[in-house]
Amino acid sequence: xxxxxxxxxxxxxxxxxxxxxxxxxxxxxxxxxxxxxxxxxxxxxxxxxxxxxxxxxxxxxxxxxxxxxxxxxxxxxxxxxxxxxxxxxxxxxxxxxxxxxxxxxxxxxxxxxxxxxxxxxxxxxxxxxxxxxxxxxxxxxxxxxxxxxxxxxxxxxxxxxxxxxxxxxxxxxxxxxxxxxxxxxxxxxxxxxxxxxxxxxxxxxxxxxxxxxxxxxxxxxxxxxxxxxxxxxxxxxxxxxxxxxxxxxxxxxxxxxxxxxxxxxxxxxxxxxxxxxxxxxxxxxxxxxxxxxxxxxxxxxxxxxxxxxxxxx
Numbered sequence: 001x002x003x004x005x006x007x008x009x010x011x012x013x014x015x016x017x018x019x020x021x022x023x024x025x026x027x028x029x030x031x032x033x034x035x036x037x038x039x040x041x042x043x044x045x046x047x048x049x050x051x052x053x054x055x056x057x058x059x060x061x062x063x064x065x066x067x068x069x070x071x072x073x074x075x076x077x078x079x080x081x082x083x084x085x086x087x088x089x090x091x092x093x094x095x096x097x098x099x100x101x102x103x104x105x106x107x108x109x110x111x112x113x114x115x116x117x118x119x120x121x122x123x124x125x126x127x128x129x130x131x132x133x134x135x136x137x138x139x140x141x142x143x144x145x146x147x148x149x150x151x152x153x154x155x156x157x158x159x160x161x162x163x164x165x166x167x168x169x170x171x172x173x174x175x176x177x178x179x180x181x182x183x184x185x186x187x188x189x190x191x192x193x194x195x196x197x198x199x200x201x202x203x204x205x206x207x208x209x210x211x212x213x214x215x216x217x218x219x220x221x222x223x224x225x226x227x228x229x230x231x232x233x234x235x236x237x238x239x240x241x242x243x244x245x246x247x248x249x250x251x252x253x254x255x256x257x258x259x260x261x262x263x264x265x266x267x268x269x270x271x272x273x274x275x276x277x278x279x280x281x282x283x284x285x286x287x288x289x290x291x292x293x294x295x296x297x298x299x300x301x302x303x304x305x306x307x308x309x310x311x312x313x
Contacts, residue, residue: 033120064146065094066280069101078130083145090142093129095275101283102155103146105138106276108259111246119220123178137243140182140215143175143278151281154186156242158193158261159273161250166193166264173278181214181222194263196240239263242274 061082062068068079076096081103082089095102108115113127113135127136146152154173159165172187189195214222239262247258247270258270265271 061089063149064101064278064280065092065103066101066283068094069096070283074100083142084149086142086145090138091129092138095277098155099279099283102277102279103138104275104277105143105146106242106274107135108242108246108271108274109133109135111135111248115243116245117217119217122215122217140175141178144177144182146278147174148177149280152278153281155277155279156191156193156261157275157277158264158271160265160269161272166261167191168193168195168197168261170197171281181216183214193261196261196263199239199263239267242276244270246270 061080062071063083064081065079068081073079073094074096076094078091079094080089080091093104093107095104107127110133115135115137117126117137122137123140125137125139125142128134129136129138151171152173154170156168157165158167168189168191170186170189172185174185176183176185186197189198216222239260241258241260244259245257250265250269250272258268259272259274260267260269261271
């Protein structure tokens with residue numbers, strides 16, 4: 001800072017008071033983070049109470065829902081898995097429709113769960129995983145551990161407010177680790193919703209392809225250009241904003257902060273429901289079903305694991 005004249009020295013008692021105030025403020029931040037960690041541990045404990053104790057042995061856990069399906073479990077529902085590298089077991093929802101073996105990592109239904117979350121919350125996950133209609137994000141660490149195990153496909157099921165359904169699938173889905181800001185990688189597209197992750201048509205403005213973009217939150221923005229605002233997550237950049245603000249209807253305005261999939265309904269239509277899931281690319285699934293309406297998956301208790309030489313343990 002440039003100064004035109006020397007300033008009077010600050011008395012020691014005022015310096016001490018200022019430092020004490022700063023320490024108090026930092027302690028409040030630490031206490032808030034500590035409470036959040038305790039809430040996470042408590043939530044995980046309550047979640048595991050829903051699952052049979054006989055299913056929690058570390059030597060009996062699948063690596064993903066593809067292994068669950070490959071082992072003969074064909075009912076959609078809650079299962080416990082432990083991906084390679086994960087320090088803990090994960091409770092996940094396995095969707096056995098559309099060929100089976102899908103690990104669901106995001107669900108939007110009715111806007112009850114806010115997705116305008118911090119970096120730490122997206123890192124660990126949040127929301128209601130255990131209700132068939134619950135909204136949640138599985139967690140960026142979990143996504144990294146899952147997709148680092150091999151080749152995975154991404155599937156996105158969407159429904160608008162008129163009951164129309166579309167889907168998008170991508171090969172070579174991968175999420176990097178936190179050190180690399182959970183960078184997103186997707187490959188070849190197929191489906192009926194259009195390729196919003198690779199499309200980049202923005203009249204009069206710059207635009208990013210979402211393939212290769214880094215994850216962003218309000219408290220840790222990454223990959224932000226002068227004409228691009230990433231407000232809530234890495235799937236937000238003009239063409240795709242699946243973690244955007246939930247509107248109670250097909251909201252239209254001169255902004256794209258809703259749940260947007262540009263190649264289906266354009267930038268300013270907020271979609272009613274979204275389910276995002278991943279599956280091992282080499283899974284030999286059942287014959288594909290027609291896209292099921294979101295919420296129609298049956299709820300099932302985890303099945304006990306059979307001795308199967310095909311399991312990748």
